Amino acid sequence: MTLTIGVDVGGTKVAGGVVDDTGAVLVQVRRDTPAEDVGKTRDVIIEVVTELAAGRAIDAVGIGAAGWIDASRSTVLFAPNLAWRDEPLRQYVSDAVGLPVIVENDANVAAWAEFRHGAARDAEDSMVMFTIGTGVGGGIVLGGDLVRGAHGIAAELGHMLTVPDGHQCGCGRLGCIEQYASGNALVRFARAGARQEPHRATALLRLAGGEAEAITGPMVTAAAQGGDPVSSEAFAQIGRWLGTSLADMAQILDPQVLVVGGGVIDAGDLLLGPTRRSFADALAQRRRLPVADIRPAELGNSAGVIGAADLARRL
Amino acid sequence: MTLTIGVDVGGTKVAGGVVDDTGAVLVQVRRDTPAEDVGKTRDVIIEVVTELAAGRAIDAVGIGAAGWIDASRSTVLFAPNLAWRDEPLRQYVSDAVGLPVIVENDANVAAWAEFRHGAARDAEDSMVMFTIGTGVGGGIVLGGDLVRGAHGIAAELGHMLTVPDGHQCGCGRLGCIEQYASGNALVRFARAGARQEPHRATALLRLAGGEAEAITGPMVTAAAQGGDPVSSEAFAQIGRWLGTSLADMAQILDPQVLVVGGGVIDAGDLLLGPTRRSFADALAQRRRLPVADIRPAELGNSAGVIGAADLARRL
């Protein structure tokens, strides 16, 4: 049995783990991310790997990070929440720890984890995953491999155009799906609903101390699970848009499995019910032709470590 | 040098050709399609293949047809313009002509032809192609192979959602890209423009005998090339929507090359200028990151024969 190390570099924490070939995480460590300091973030990654590797036979290291990674999986071109710009992370870490290293985008890593050891582990060929965080990330597996694109930047699913002239996205355009199916959109819909119809959002507003502007994503989830109508409708809204985008992916790539990940899936059918209905509506003209089913992700916060470690195994 | 036969089965004609491994068409034959009669269409295909194969050493036969083809490339599940439903075309033709046969969707075939011997022949890995006919078809090449999907039905690019609650599509939904970037959309935009502003559509209306309802696609192309403002704007409209969808594909799959085919490309920059501007606008946030360029298809009506023959070569 070979062991590899996976490292998940987020905006607030660096998590690392030793993972075996069944996807089991044998040991895990976690450090705060010194996000504003490029050099220190690298040092923390090296500390984490060194600590995990001590006394173990490790074959390779995989690192997942939010950002655009180049086609050779070596350099972080741009990371919105970290200070990296054209950071040659692979070389740096490899030199420091003396092991082969691979760097990959975090949404790709999560998709790979679900494909290999999670919700799509029965699929041998293809999967598309939407990861719903504050934004919307994507990962695509075809022919048993991640689709990385000619320039390393495929699967940017969050910026598909959804509503022409719609809500302005952080990227500058109007109407990206990220503005309709993300955690931020969930909160925006819930706040608007609570302002407009406070009597139907009493449970939600109680959690937020009476202030619509204080509403957060976990509050919407908690209130929706308790039956709060405005909170449930906020999930239904993002679910409907998500179903439409999943249908686009089914028509473009026709994968074996579609996966939805991220904290919002804690809401269960409150999210996935409307998602599946809007997906089915959008594909009604295909009638009896088979289509992928939509599954919630299974690996939660461990997906980053498991996926990065498994990618390292393939070096 | 090996030879294969490619057959392009359209709603009005069956074209076949003997093609060598450079993509050159050595001989060609053409018959009318007896579209309403399943049996006769098969017979015409067999006649065409038999005639072309006579006296030549042929390795295999590829057939392209408009319709949904199953994942094993054997059966036409549904062909909107032909009478086929679950037609086991591969077996039937193979038995009749004694050669290996492969059946493929026509837009996939055209994309394959451009990838191997046309506008994207310098790309060794990936390409996405939109074929603009009366509708919108698509073909995707990744890792040097056509993406066919888990159920054989990938690359249905014409039915990506573009305008929520928009123009009704033949498939029943509102707002598919086919309603905004197809030849039918071109004609619809031109007719509306000519009705609204006849004084800016004098050249176009002259071609149509003064009747907006009599305007056809070739008239719009001819008038636009002569400087007719309403006709040029109709091309600009479909170009803008097409650019948006191409940008979606760049973000989803990040291919090496993007290709636009179909009769509308005769309009040249009248179409591709607005297409490229809207594509660049949609991707402006990627700044200096590289992205595929958009090229017109090069093989025209021969793409069907060349692509089908080349796919047969890979059996």
Add this chain to the structure above:
Amino acid sequence: MTLTIGVDVGGTKVAGGVVDDTGAVLVQVRRDTPAEDVGKTRDVIIEVVTELAAGRAIDAVGIGAAGWIDASRSTVLFAPNLAWRDEPLRQYVSDAVGLPVIVENDANVAAWAEFRHGAARDAEDSMVMFTIGTGVGGGIVLGGDLVRGAHGIAAELGHMLTVPDGHQCGCGRLGCIEQYASGNALVRFARAGARQEPHRATALLRLAGGEAEAITGPMVTAAAQGGDPVSSEAFAQIGRWLGTSLADMAQILDPQVLVVGGGVIDAGDLLLGPTRRSFADALAQRRRLPVADIRPAELGNSAGVIGAADLARRL
């Protein structure tokens, strides 16, 4: 008690009646419209008036017709379903019958009837009415009078923009409300639903002999009333768009009463339930501020005769 005559000139019939000052219709006659012949249509109107006036003391005559009427209520500028272009109808009929005559647009006439003797008879000042036929017509009363506009062409409510780049309207633009809240839209939504989900439209398809293309408005109403899901959803769709437009009118004109007329109101709450919910959603930010309520029209097919007669009374 004074009596006036109202005439309702439609595309298929000319209806006339003698009406008293309570809005009661004392006598009525009805003729087929010779729609293609300008002269004969005028003759039929004169016949109807002459027959009704015989032996009675009539003060004046009102005529309602589908079309654009000039600001002096004398001339039919354009009537889409009749042959009239710049027809001086008022002068012609007045000369022939020897009575004062007024000509008015049919949707205005219906609105006036509901304001005076129908659903808004308790309102003394203001009302906005949408008439849902194959298209969408409108009528506005402010300060106790019809709003006719500086050029006689106000209240063209059917062509308010609703969906940018949306479904193409007969007027040439994309996205007019007429394409989302009319009888034609109801049928379009129902046909699309029946094609996409035939198993949820069994009752509707039975009425249509199994053919989605054969579905008509009355079939959708009948099936919806019997519980057919696709038919109910078609009403909900037009209701949602209608509620949005009613909310726009509440914000623009803040009338005492909003009225919805036309054959679709036979569907009752199947239409007006979704209409009222979408109206309330759109105005939620007004909170406790009062707003007009939405009422179904009460006078049905008699509105044309009653309204035209009442307008004549005010000459």
Add this chain to the structure above:
Amino acid sequence: MTLTIGVDVGGTKVAGGVVDDTGAVLVQVRRDTPAEDVGKTRDVIIEVVTELAAGRAIDAVGIGAAGWIDASRSTVLFAPNLAWRDEPLRQYVSDAVGLPVIVENDANVAAWAEFRHGAARDAEDSMVMFTIGTGVGGGIVLGGDLVRGAHGIAAELGHMLTVPDGHQCGCGRLGCIEQYASGNALVRFARAGARQEPHRATALLRLAGGEAEAITGPMVTAAAQGGDPVSSEAFAQIGRWLGTSLADMAQILDPQVLVVGGGVIDAGDLLLGPTRRSFADALAQRRRLPVADIRPAELGNSAGVIGAADLARRL
């Protein structure tokens, strides 16, 4: 010659003036608005009126304020930028200064000023005005009077629905015209353009110290007038949406004149050119039928004082 006083209560200043029956402002005073203190704002209004009335024969006082005013023009129901809620302003000021008082919404006051003494002074009957500030306000004159609505809240033109599921409005809904044709929208479009295409916004970015987020409305106007492409396009974008809404108003009310006011009209044809083109496109189906022309407002910042004084004259 009679004199009246007009007071314009804004979020930052209270302006007052003595106005004669030709609309000339004879004397003017100006104070800062103590916006957070209800009592002090009333006191400042009374000080201003008292100072202006001293030694003059004043007939009445008109007050314009941003907010919802009740139907009897007495009470400020809600003022978003002031502390007033259900404030009986008319009674309070009248008691203090011993003169008849009328209270009116500020956008209505500005519209009335333009109707009586400004851009629409040749119109005797009807006018619709859009006032483009940070938001979008409206005023409607029909039959020579302001349309105030059954509940005092007509002419809320800023919240007409323009893009279904579009940009979120401060009122909670998605897609109000205020999000597409306001000063805030101008800035949003300009910032997005400068972020996406900085090389086409060099003049604008220079004014903003290189920071897209520092761009303000006056910078966009200045840069557009100097030929900055991104700034000009920002004006064209709001102009196109504004033209669409003006076309809706032409179809709903068919007024004699349409007026556009607010600081953005300093941009002249950069705004009004695209506005008029989109207006004409939207009404193309009316062909030769006459329609109002679109004029820029003429009274600028004095409209509030002049309009309020003129309304007082009609008490």
